[in-house]
Every structure is written in C-alpha cells, then in structure tokens.
Amino acid sequence: MCRADPVRLPRRTISTMTDDVHLVRRPRRLRTTPAMRNFVAETHLEPNQLVLPMFIADGIDSARDISAMPGVQQHTEESLLRTAEEALTAGVGSVDLFGVPTPESKDATGSQAWAVDGVLNRGLSALRREFGDDLIVMADTCLDEFTDHGHCGVLTEDRFGTTVIDNDATLPLYARMAVAQAEAGAHVVSPSGMMDGQIAVIRRALDDAGFQDVSILAYSAKYAGAFYGPFREAVGSSLQGDRKTYQQDPRxxxxxxxxxxxxxxEGADMVMVKPAMPHLDILRQVADISTVPVAAYQVSGEYSMITAAAQNGWIDREAAIMDSLTGIRRAGADIILTYWATEAAHLLRG
Structure with a gap:
C-alpha cells in the first residue's frame, strides 16, 4: 500500500506568509478606536431613557438604608426631593414612586392607596410641586404595599373554601387609586397588579375624571419568580403566599x-416587561410587535446580584452596570427602570 508523501510547506517566515492574505472584510477596522466604535454603534443608551424607582416611607425621620439593596434607601419627603433633584440634574428622564406605609395603616383593601394624605400620594404631590413638568413623575399603581396580606388585590374564598384574589372586585380599587395619583400630580400611572382588564378600567376612570392626558405604563409581561426578594424589604411587604395566580409563569x-x-x-400608552434580564427574549419579541413604547424593569434582584458580586471584587461594578443596561436596551427597551439610573446617567455623560 502506497503512502502519500507528506505535504511540505514552503519555508517562509510568518511575515512572508501573511503577504498572501487578502481579506475583503475586516470587521476589526470598525473597532480600532473609541471614536470609531462610538461612530458605528448600533445601540445607544441615553440618560433620558432611564427611570429611577424610589421609595417614600411613613414613620421615619431620615432616609433609611435598605440592607438587601446597598445604595438604595427609603426616603422622607426631604430626602426624596433631594435625590430626585440629583437624578434630574444627571439627565434622568423620570422617577417611579412607591409608597411604604406604616404596618398599622394597612388593611384588607389597601385603602391608604387612594387616601389624599397617604404616603404615596403625598410624595407624588411633593415631586410635582417641586419639579413641575421638568421631571416625569410616575406612580406605582398597585395595592400590594398597602394591604395587610401583601397581595395586589382583594381576597375572597372560592366555592371550595380556598383563598383567592378576586380579579373583578379589585378593578374599581385600581381605578380609584389611579385617579387619586393623577390628582396628586402623577404624569404616568403604572398598574403592576396583573389583573385582567385593569388597563381598560383605569383608562375610563382617568378620562371620566378629566385626566385624559395622564399616561398609563402597563406592566404587561410581569413574571412571577425569584428576583423580587430585595424589593419586598424595600416596601415592607406583608405578603402571605405567592403571586403565581396572577403574575405570569416564566415558562x-x-x-x-x-x-x-x-x-x-385597552388603552395602554406604554408596555413593560419585568424582570428585564431573565426575560430578554420576551423583551425582544414584545419590541418587535408593540405599537407603543416598550419599557423594561431591571428589578431589585438583578441590582443586588451585581452589587454583591462587585462588593466581593468578582466583577467590575461600573462595567457590569453598563453591560447590563446596554443588553436591555439592545433587546428592545425604549425605557429602562433601574436603581442605577442616576449613576448610569453620570457614566453615560463621561
């Protein structure tokens, strides 16, 4: 059996060999300098696309740290306005306000949610008085912070004696809450309870009350899951059980x-995917079909994971922040809610 002669390459130096290479396409040409990379970047993230979620709490005399979210605080009215001013100065487009009532003010229906002197509505009024239309004031429109059971709706029992959320009995309460928030000065209400029909009911209530110009950001794709834990400390949640019967199945x-x-x-002016990073595929699909702006919420668990890893020296904090936000933007988000909004705005400005 004949054996083929081994292939013998000409004796050339490496430099001589590369003289024969002729590449028509060299993608690295467009990566050579920071200026070039910025020049051809497909995804652009701007400070005014960012929303800063904030918490205003009753019963505190000074801003209080949230242990599970290092760098984030529950605010008094004074610290709320100061922190919002910092966000606005950095170029952040909006703040989204959550209320943290005292435990004794909670009840089965969350009635403090629409009280004129309720903590959330007082905070909204303070923000609107201070900033007018210079800063978009957004309100969380959900009962969970205000109910003594921590759920987003009214509890009832089904015919088998099982405690369930009464979807239709909850809707009028959402309507009442949204109108109270509009009266307090919110530019945007953001229903997050995932009750069927909530957008239609809220839109009609706002219109009937003369608030046709108040926008609705709908939490349209809000998934149940493990990434909300730190948030529950932030709002002093009283949750009993879970929310899997009304938030979506991650599968x-x-x-x-x-x-x-x-x-x-039903009238949503904007729609949202939440949490953002575990559901980037959903965000992309929503962005492809939506006829209105698409938001994504980088939730507390995402924030705390990156923060903890950076504190342990495992990752570069600023680079990880920007990588995560750029990925959310690239996946299709026009608007990003993030606890890093102010810091990210400073980083974007150089």
Missing part, C-alpha cells in the same frame, strides 16, 4: 404577547 412566552396586545387595545 410561557406567547402569553406575554397576548397580554401586550390586550393592554394596548
């Missing part, structure tokens, strides 16, 4: 697209 994708279609049909 489902088509369901999100249906929820988005329903919310837009």
């Amino acid at each position: 489902n994708a088509r369901e999100s697209l249906m929820e988005v279609d329903l919310d837009i049909a």
Whole structure:
C-alpha cells in the first residue's frame, strides 16, 4: 500500500506568509478606536431613557438604608426631593414612586392607596410641586404595599373554601387609586397588579375624571419568580403566599404577547416587561410587535446580584452596570427602570 508523501510547506517566515492574505472584510477596522466604535454603534443608551424607582416611607425621620439593596434607601419627603433633584440634574428622564406605609395603616383593601394624605400620594404631590413638568413623575399603581396580606388585590374564598384574589372586585380599587395619583400630580400611572382588564378600567376612570392626558405604563409581561426578594424589604411587604395566580409563569412566552396586545387595545400608552434580564427574549419579541413604547424593569434582584458580586471584587461594578443596561436596551427597551439610573446617567455623560 502506497503512502502519500507528506505535504511540505514552503519555508517562509510568518511575515512572508501573511503577504498572501487578502481579506475583503475586516470587521476589526470598525473597532480600532473609541471614536470609531462610538461612530458605528448600533445601540445607544441615553440618560433620558432611564427611570429611577424610589421609595417614600411613613414613620421615619431620615432616609433609611435598605440592607438587601446597598445604595438604595427609603426616603422622607426631604430626602426624596433631594435625590430626585440629583437624578434630574444627571439627565434622568423620570422617577417611579412607591409608597411604604406604616404596618398599622394597612388593611384588607389597601385603602391608604387612594387616601389624599397617604404616603404615596403625598410624595407624588411633593415631586410635582417641586419639579413641575421638568421631571416625569410616575406612580406605582398597585395595592400590594398597602394591604395587610401583601397581595395586589382583594381576597375572597372560592366555592371550595380556598383563598383567592378576586380579579373583578379589585378593578374599581385600581381605578380609584389611579385617579387619586393623577390628582396628586402623577404624569404616568403604572398598574403592576396583573389583573385582567385593569388597563381598560383605569383608562375610563382617568378620562371620566378629566385626566385624559395622564399616561398609563402597563406592566404587561410581569413574571412571577425569584428576583423580587430585595424589593419586598424595600416596601415592607406583608405578603402571605405567592403571586403565581396572577403574575405570569416564566415558562410561557406567547402569553406575554397576548397580554401586550390586550393592554394596548385597552388603552395602554406604554408596555413593560419585568424582570428585564431573565426575560430578554420576551423583551425582544414584545419590541418587535408593540405599537407603543416598550419599557423594561431591571428589578431589585438583578441590582443586588451585581452589587454583591462587585462588593466581593468578582466583577467590575461600573462595567457590569453598563453591560447590563446596554443588553436591555439592545433587546428592545425604549425605557429602562433601574436603581442605577442616576449613576448610569453620570457614566453615560463621561
């Protein structure tokens, strides 16, 4: 059996060999300098696309640290306005306000949610008086912070004696809450309870009360999951059980697209995917079909994971912040809610 002669390459130096290389496409040409990379960047993140979630709490005399979210605080009215001013100065487009009532003020229906002197509505009024239309004031429109059971709706029992959320009995309370928030000065209400029909009911209530110009940011694809833990400390949650009967199953994708279609049909001005990073595929699909702006919420668990890893020296903090936000933007978010909004705005400005 004949053996083929081994292939013998000409004796050349490496430099001589590269003389024969002719590459028509050299993608690295467009990566040579920071100026060049900025020049051809496909994804652009701007400070005015960022929303800073904030917490205003009753019963505190000074801002209080949230241990599970290092760098984030529950605010008094004074510290709320100071921190919002810092965000606005940095170029942040909006703040989203959550209320933290005292435990004794909570009840089964969350009635402090629409009280004129309730902590959330007082905070909204303070922000609107201070900043007028220079800063978009957004309100969280959900009962969970205000109910003594921590759920986003009214509890009842089904015919088998099981405690369940009464979807339709909850809707009038959302309407009442949204109108109270509009009266307090909110530019945007953001229903996050995932009750069927909530957008239609809120839109009609706002219009009937003369608030046709108040926008609705719908939490359209809000998934149940493990990334909300630190937030529950932030709002002093009284949650008993879980929210899997009304928040979405993380295994489902088509369901999100249906929820988005329903919310837009009911009058949503913007739609949201939450949490952001575990559901970037959903965010992309929503962005591809939505006829209104798309938001994504980088939730407390995402914030705390990156913060903890950076504190341990495992990752570069600033680089990880920007990588995460750029990924959310690239996936299709027009608006990003993030606890790093002010810091990220400073980083974006150089």
